[in-house]
Amino acid sequence: MSVAVLGSGAFGTALAISLAGKQPVTLWSRNPVHAQAMTEARENTARLPGYPLPEAILVTSDLEQATQADTLLLAVPMQKLRAILAEHSALFDGHVLVACCKGIELTTGLGPVQVMNETVPSAKAALLTGPSFAQDIAAGLPTALTLACSDPNLCTKLQEQLTTANLRLYRTTDTAGAELGGALKNVMAIACGAVIGAGMGDSARAALMTRGYAEMQRMALACGAKPETLAGLSGFGDLTLTCSSELSRNYRLGLSIGRGEGFDPSVTVEGAATARAVDSKARDMNLDMPITHTVVGLLDHSLTIAQATAQLLARPLKEE
Numbered sequence: 001m002s003v004a005v006l007g008s009g010a011f012g013t014a015l016a017i018s019l020a021g022k023q024p025v026t027l028w029s030r031n032p033v034h035a036q037a038m039t040e041a042r043e044n045t046a047r048l049p050g051y052p053l054p055e056a057i058l059v060t061s062d063l064e065q066a067t068q069a070d071t072l073l074l075a076v077p078m079q080k081l082r083a084i085l086a087e088h089s090a091l092f093d094g095h096v097l098v099a100c101c102k103g104i105e106l107t108t109g110l111g112p113v114q115v116m117n118e119t120v121p122s123a124k125a126a127l128l129t130g131p132s133f134a135q136d137i138a139a140g141l142p143t144a145l146t147l148a149c150s151d152p153n154l155c156t157k158l159q160e161q162l163t164t165a166n167l168r169l170y171r172t173t174d175t176a177g178a179e180l181g182g183a184l185k186n187v188m189a190i191a192c193g194a195v196i197g198a199g200m201g202d203s204a205r206a207a208l209m210t211r212g213y214a215e216m217q218r219m220a221l222a223c224g225a226k227p228e229t230l231a232g233l234s235g236f237g238d239l240t241l242t243c244s245s246e247l248s249r250n251y252r253l254g255l256s257i258g259r260g261e262g263f264d265p266s267v268t269v270e271g272a273a274t275a276r277a278v279d280s281k282a283r284d285m286n287l288d289m290p291i292t293h294t295v296v297g298l299l300d301h302s303l304t305i306a307q308a309t310a311q312l313l314a315r316p317l318k319e320e
């Protein structure tokens with residue numbers, strides 16, 4: 001099975017570098033100028049500087065050429081996934097599509113696997129998610145991720161194809177759990193960044209992570225996910241990484257909110273749209289998601305940090 005990575009951002013480039021250690025990889029960029037620059041420099045200076053592209057990577061801006069591969073990894077922002085698939089749906093017919101994005105679609109409340117199933121019903125959909133910074137993968141550091149696919153045979157084949165020298169994949173058929181863990185941890189990372197940025201300390205962050213995890217489980221279980229998926233790499237694992245490292249863009253957005261500073265709007269921060277999508281989904285499902293709701297208030301500037309903190313601390317006392 002041949003492989004192509006669609007989306008030459010930080011994550012797509014890092015995955016291509018790691019996969020190129022065992023097979024030829026096509027890396028697709030929507031921007032011909034960017035593709036040409038990467039081919040000449042053998043580096044993605046715009047999105048992942050400092051990590052050379054191995055010779056086994058062919059960079060192209062020709063989507064028809066890239067979609068000749070059997071397995072297509074989609075490493076694009078969640079809110080762009082549907083448009084890319086819908087615009088070129090004939091090219092994706094019958095392929096194995098592996099989403100590498102983390103989030104919930106704002107307009108529908110769906111996760112990446114659900115969006116792929118809806119837009120290209122003839123394709124077979126999977127999801128690659130879990131704790132991993134692009135820089136770590138590109139540097140060849142050891143990483144473990146979750147590969148989710150509802151078809152167990154395909155899941156095993158993909159696990160073999162996409163496991164590399166530094167990327168160890170664990171498989172699950174629980175796509176709902178993997179989708180929600182990866183999406184919701186970004187919302188909690190914004191909250192944790194805000195707490196640290198506002199100087200509330202590590203104890204407050206630990207409380208938020210734990211109660212955030214309870215919220216993640218509440219929604220995931222209501223959507224039919226398995227608790228063990230949430231306890232795995234795609235849930236607890238990624239929550240731990242993203243809520244504690246300044247390499248995370250979601251965490252850094254939270255830090256800037258806590259410090260009362262601005263944040264570059266061009267940076268990909270999946271948790272912002274996902275917080276709004278999940279807040280609205282929780283309302284529809286009658287689920288209590290107070291941290292997610294508070295993050296939306298902070299993003300919309302309808303709450304100050306002081307109000308948000310007071311509001312969370314004043315909630316009725318309850319059993320853990």
Ligand SMILES: NC(=O)C1=CN([C@@H]2O[C@H](COP(=O)(O)OP(=O)(O)OC[C@H]3O[C@@H](n4cnc5c(N)ncnc54)[C@H](OP(=O)(O)O)[C@@H]3O)[C@@H](O)[C@H]2O)C=CC1
Nearest residue numbers: 008009010011012030031075076080101102132133134268
């Ligand atoms: N960075 C990381 O460490 C990790 C990221 N992820 C996930 O990977 C996904 C992508 O993130 P990341 O690579 O970091 O983001 P980046 O901001 O680095 O890159 C996003 C990429 O998507 C491309 N893109 C945006 N819109 C479109 C579109 N309409 N059509 C085609 N391509 C498009 C951009 O193209 P252009 O360059 O032309 O703007 C860019 O190459 C996110 O869901 C993120 O959560 C998961 C794990 C780790």
Ligand SMILES: O=C(CO)COP(=O)(O)O
Nearest residue numbers: 130131132133248249250
């Ligand atoms: O998902 C990630 C790590 O697993 C990357 O986090 P950010 O998108 O917050 O940078």
